Amino acid sequence: MSKDPSTDPTPYAVTNEPSRRSFLILSGAVAATAAVGPATPAVGAPVGGLGQFSSYPFSLGVASGDPLNDSVILWTRLAPQPLVIGSGMPNQPVPVHWQVADDEAFTTIVREGETFALPENNHSVHVDVRGLQPDRWYFYRFRCGSELSPVGRTRTLPALGASVASFTVSQMSCQNWQTGYFTAYRYMAQDGIDLGLHLGDYIYEGSITAVAPRDGATVPDEIRDPCQSVDQYRLRYSLYKTDPDLQAAxxxxxxxxxxxxxxxSNDYRGGVDQGPQQLAxxxxxxxxxxxxxxxxxxxxVGPDQRIYRRxxxxxxxxxxxxxSRQYRTADNDPLVSKLGNEQEAWLIDGINSYDTTWHLLAMGQQLGGVATSSPTRNRIYQAYYDRNVSPVILAGDLHxxxxxxxxLALPDxxxxxxxxxxIxxxxxxTGDGPGSQATKDGWLKYPWVKYADGYRGYLRTVITPTGLYSTQRDVQFVTQPNAPVWDAQRFYIAAGKPGVQLV
Ligand SMILES: [Fe+2]
Structure with a gap:
């Protein structure tokens, strides 16, 4: 049943080439080179003054994501002044050199190339590096002008069908900057994670009313208003991405x-909230x-973007x-999926896309309430049940x-x-744990709920061919820096045997 991901209909496409309009505002020499191919000026050479910055352009760090067995996406964004509109960048494309190496010292470069940071993309860079070896760790960095980025570490996935002794993922969500410190990420960065799964609420779009508890943080007035325009959302990402622990992870x-x-926006339902203002x-x-x-x-493309993928x-x-948001209409409509009918069909049709021991299903908000019936969830669970496939469902949203x-049929x-x-x-x-005891007791009165915990933190899960081992990692507080972390609870699921055990 395995298939090459290149045949998957997911609209994977990284567009990082300058538009025709962008080329026209490049200097003549650069435009002539860039228009015929990816080759651009020599590594590190400033272009007409570009590549020389008033302050460090890699202030938001580096990142990688969506690995395949031969590829990974590398990301950075040039932002010498991250907290102002335009990030202190000229309104022109800027060439950026990237390198992937076997070693942290970059003595063995395995791939490198040039791309452009485009003003229409707020000078962000997405590089789809191909031709990598499966199941391998690599190091990467960017260079722009005379400036070098921090070094990132990334990896490819094992080859399709290959046996894998273990693979470790982290599950995280909901990082409200003004609520506290992202200390959990500092631990996660050192926790042997192969792949991080971020399930949403990477930013919060509402007004920033205070900088406490982040004493000493500077938040310009234009970043405090609720996000409406693309520049406001961009500034909000900039603010969040200046966090050193987030950058480390x-x-x-x-x-x-x-x-x-x-x-x-809070609780938006893309299939319903369709007024022009909301769409914009x-x-x-x-x-x-x-x-x-x-x-x-x-x-x-405008207000539409497919992000569901496998x-x-x-x-x-x-x-x-x-x-779980873009296509949602009524929560409990028996005829219309909470995921949108197209996405639900894609999910169910693809349950066995790959011949694997485990099936993990990740989403922002759970498909239905903890103790309420949901037609969408019922259909999806029935589909898994009919195929004798036991899913592990990962969701965020609830704090x-x-x-x-x-x-199969909650709440029976x-x-x-x-x-x-x-979850x-x-x-x-929502700030420091442990949360309300009454709320916790409310969850635990349902016999199918095995564990409830109101501390902040993340879930670290080791997946093996015979069992799945998860550890809830809690940080003691977020309203002060440097909180300690501890293993609050461990969980175990035996392969082929539905049901979680607390161990
Ligand atoms: Fe949230």
Missing amino acids: HAAFPWAVIRDDHEV RRAAGYKAWWENMPTRCAPP FAVGSLAQFDLLD WTLVSDAL PTSPIVGTQF GTSITS
């Missing part, structure tokens, strides 16, 4: 990123998201990443860690266990 391993609601806001939010994420997804890690695991048996406690659902807590949103 991006530089340490590749990420696969999807969205929840706050990348646009969605287009702005999606554009800035794409510019700032190390994603293989094609850029949005990939496989050898014969170990298939990952299906969903979009609580909730680990549950996924029952006697219905069969289809799989396991891990991850937040990186910072």
